[in-house]
Amino acid sequence: MSGADWALAAGLLLSLAGTGYAFRRLTSVERQLRRRAPGPAATPGDRSLQRVGGDHSFSLALLDAEGAGVVINSLYHRDRCRIYAKPVQGWASPITLTDEETEAIDRARAGIDAVDTPKQSR
Numbered sequence: 001m002s003g004a005d006w007a008l009a010a011g012l013l014l015s016l017a018g019t020g021y022a023f024r025r026l027t028s029v030e031r032q033l034r035r036r037a038p039g040p041a042a043t044p045g046d047r048s049l050q051r052v053g054g055d056h057s058f059s060l061a062l063l064d065a066e067g068a069g070v071v072i073n074s075l076y077h078r079d080r081c082r083i084y085a086k087p088v089q090g091w092a093s094p095i096t097l098t099d100e101e102t103e104a105i106d107r108a109r110a111g112i113d114a115v116d117t118p119k120q121s122r
Helices: 003-035 099-110
Strands: 048-053 058-063 069-077 080-088
Touching (some): 003 069, 058 099, 069 099
Antiparallel strands (some): 048 058, 058 069, 069 080
């Protein structure tokens, strides 16, 4: 195996580890949401799913009507892909957010239904 093959394999393992972390974090948030006391029936606008991004990277806000949930950010580079999951409570996170993550949360709060699509290069 060449050095490039080893580097590619290591990058794949790191990406899988990041995906595993994001999955565990989402499972934790799901458990927390299930433990909440049942409230009034949700209307379609009470839950918001927002994606902000470009060709290879994105930010995804998975929030309820009170601004609780998670924002997921994927950063793609030529030689690696990183995935971050950050908790959100009251439309804010205790962890510093990127501009794209903040935009996804703001769009979710405003109830904007549009989803960004990658721009086609000419």
